[in-house]
Amino acid sequence: IEARDRREEWLDCARENRNAAGLDDEIAIVEADAREAALDADCVVTNLPFGVRVDEDLRDLYAAFADRLVEGSVDRAVALTTKPEFLPLEPVERYDIPYGRLDAAIVVYEPWG
Structure with a gap:
């Protein structure tokens, strides 16, 4: 699973939620713009x-x-x-x-x- 956003504040929130759920190895969090990626x-x-x-x-x-x-x-x-x-x-x-x-x-x- 890969989660994407272009704003660092939302990437930080996603990382915090991922880590709290213990899913560090299952979910990659990537900075990307949906208009370009x-x-x-x-x-x-x-x-x-x-x-x-x-x-x-x-x-x-x-x-x-x-x-x-x-x-x-x-x-x-x-x-x-x-x-x-x-x-x-x-x-x-x-x-x-x-x-x-x-x-x-x-x-x-x-x-x-």
């Missing part, structure tokens, strides 16, 4: 930015991430998001859920097969 995995599971603490255009971020999925070697992607319409892919499954005070969705993609 190559993807090679059976399944990608992500909590995409909701736009609450992000000052960039989510459409551009989601589109670049979708490009990495399609270009990579990924069989399935599962995303938690408040903006599933920003991902230029057709989901094979969608589950609308409340997420605190936000309306969110869990969407499943198999866009390349």
